[in-house]
Amino acid sequence: MGKDVIIACDFATGKETLDFLGGFKGRKPFVKIGMELFYAEGPDIVRKIKAGGNRIFLDLKLHDIPNTVRKAMARLSGLGVDVTNLHAAGPSNMMKAALEGLTGPDGRRPLLIAVTQLTSTDQETMENELLIREPMENVVMHYALNARNAGLDGVVCSPLEAAAVHGVCGSSFITVTPGVRFADGDKGDQKRVMTPSQAAAAGSDYIVMGRPITAAADPVEAYERAVRDFVGEG
Numbered sequence: 001m002g003k004d005v006i007i008a009c010d011f012a013t014g015k016e017t018l019d020f021l022g023g024f025k026g027r028k029p030f031v032k033i034g035m036e037l038f039y040a041e042g043p044d045i046v047r048k049i050k051a052g053g054n055r056i057f058l059d060l061k062l063h064d065i066p067n068t069v070r071k072a073m074a075r076l077s078g079l080g081v082d083v084t085n086l087h088a089a090g091p092s093n094m095m096k097a098a099l100e101g102l103t104g105p106d107g108r109r110p111l112l113i114a115v116t117q118l119t120s121t122d123q124e125t126m127e128n129e130l131l132i133r134e135p136m137e138n139v140v141m142h143y144a145l146n147a148r149n150a151g152l153d154g155v156v157c158s159p160l161e162a163a164a165v166h167g168v169c170g171s172s173f174i175t176v177t178p179g180v181r182f183a184d185g186d187k188g189d190q191k192r193v194m195t196p197s198q199a200a201a202a203g204s205d206y207i208v209m210g211r212p213i214t215a216a217a218d219p220v221e222a223y224e225r226a227v228r229d230f231v232g233e234g
């Protein structure tokens with residue numbers, strides 16, 4: 001898998017999502033399906049989008065006991081998704097169980113990436129509520145290393161952390177980075193943002209962009225701009 005732009009399809013219904021993707025005509029962007037759409041529509045929406053030919057990152061952020069995660073991941077693997085994820089706060093026994101569950105009889109499996117610390121959690125919250133007293137950067141790198149040592153393929157992180165993650169975990173460990181905005185765009189509720197070309201320079205392997213594409217007057221044009229800025233083609 002090379003560098004690519006993943007569109008966060010944060011729509012409330014399957015119909016809206018399929019209408020949106022229909023606008024891309026022949027193009028088949030890589031899409032992210034999150035909890036909102038999955039819980040509204042169930043696994044059928046994943047099957048429908050997959051049948052349309054798009055690659056899918058299923059962003060459900062699992063975190064449970066190893067046995068439950070193993071079995072849940074086996075179900076998700078059966079949907080044919082390309083990438084899925086879990087919380088690195090669930091320790092390495094959970095991460096290894098997830099890999100077992102994802103691996104099919106032929107030995108193939110979707111890529112598995114870990115959420116280190118949510119970007120909505122800041123240092124103060126982490127210290128006062130989670131009682132984790134290390135600097136955020138150390139926590140993120142430690143969780144990334146745990147994920148790599150458990151056999152995972154990468155992490156979801158801020159583009160600002162991508163270079164450090166590659167430094168600690170190696171250049172082939174994938175960084176998937178949300179929090180990306182066009183230079184002339186609205187930041188919305190994202191605080192620390194980078195443009196697609198800055199994220200590329202910072203070493204992101206995949207950028208996740210939602211509203212700058214989904215809410216654009218011309219989503220296909222916005223997507224093509226993101227691809228041009230990030231991977232240099234369009």
Ligand code: C5P
Pocket residue numbers: 008010034117118119120156178179180188190208209210211212
């Ligand atoms: O619309 P926007 O570009 O902000 O969408 C970003 C997407 O990435 C959303 O689906 C959001 O849930 C997700 N995300 C994020 N920050 C994280 C993890 C996931 O923005 N740390």
